[in-house]
Amino acid sequence: MSSFEVTLIAGMALITFGIRYVLFAAGHRVRFSPLVSQALGYVPVAVLTAIIVPAMVIPDGQHWQLSLDNAYLIGGLIAILIAARWRNLLATIGGGMLAFFLWRWLAQGLF
Amino acid sequence: MSARFQAALHGARDTIPMLVGALPFGIIFGTLAVASGLSLGATLAMSLLVFAGSAQFIAVSLVASGAGLAVILLTTFIVNLRHMLYSASLLPFVRHLPQRWRVPLAFWLTDESYAVVQHHYHDAQTPMTHKHWYFLGSCLAMYSNWFACTLIGALLGHALPGMAGWGLDFAMVATFIGIVVPMLRTRPMLVAALVAAVVALVAHPLPYKLGLMLAALLGVAAGVMAERLNARERLEVADEQL
Helix, strand or coil, rough: CCHHHHHHHHHHHHHHHHHHHHHHHHHHHHCCCCCHHHHHHHHHHHHHHHHHHHHHHCCCCCCCCCCCHHHHHHHHHHHHHHHHHCHHHHHHHHHHHHHHHHHHHHHHHHH | CHHHHHHHHHHHHHHHHHHHHHHHHHHHHHHHHHHHHCCCHHHHHHHCCCCCHHHHHHHHHHCCCCHHHHHHHHHHHHCCCCHHHHHHHHHHHHCCCCCHHHHHHHHHCCCCHHHCCCCCCCHCCCCCCCCCHHHHHHHHHHHHHHHHHHHHHHHHHHHHHHHHHHCHHHHHHHHHHHHHHHHHCCCCHHHHHHHHHHHHHHCCCCHHHHHHHHHHHHHHHHHHHHHHHHHHHHHHHHHHHH
């Protein structure tokens, strides 16, 4: 392992464990302010959306690709439809990936 | 069989659906980690020591995109902050336990085990005595499954180096969509997601993945504001009806 890898993993491990343990450690003495606990509830949606949308629209990390031959965009939209309709994680992963690969295969011939 | 062991086994058994869901996620993590240039040892160590699926995925994609250490650690912090909510909600059930229990249970607290365990804690049918053993059983099942999947994925990634170009990174997009979309049940949640999406796109050219941070912060702020406006609106409607 390189020193970058060691620092990366040690840092991630400490941060992750710290977040999970700090309240367990403090036990009785903690109370969240209502604003903080309210804000924490929006963290997963905001973070994950901020990851998903650029991955769909800017798949190469450089240029917007709002076009039909962008399989990340089409596959993502189909995954969103599946998730909204069935609320099932496995179906969303499976259906989304199937749509992505089919679309990419089609797009290479069609567009 | 002792009652403790039985409780742990019960916890592991109730976690099986979550194990199935984590299976492709873990395998894909292993292949992507190797593809993004992480060594086999580092890939396995990350699953053993960090044990946080989404944060690991994001870290690996950040490594591949050449992001710096500080950005990756800050992102890890933000992405995992939700776990503080989980530990806050489980705190009443574990605060009586000695630290030698609280330390490992905190280390193994994931989205999946949280979902299973909090459900069990709220089940009044079973006595409280051995519920931390149930918690432990659920955690150990998730942990061993995650490690095994990472190993399989990393070995596959080594054997088939071309896998990096297969578009498997789309699996992460699909997984996150599967997590986020069912959460969009209220208007404030929808507002938070829309604001995060727009800011993430507009602020994308910013260096050090700052666009991601900005989008997350503004998304959270928008959600909180929308919730407060919603509540005020409801109060006003109630006033008019009186």
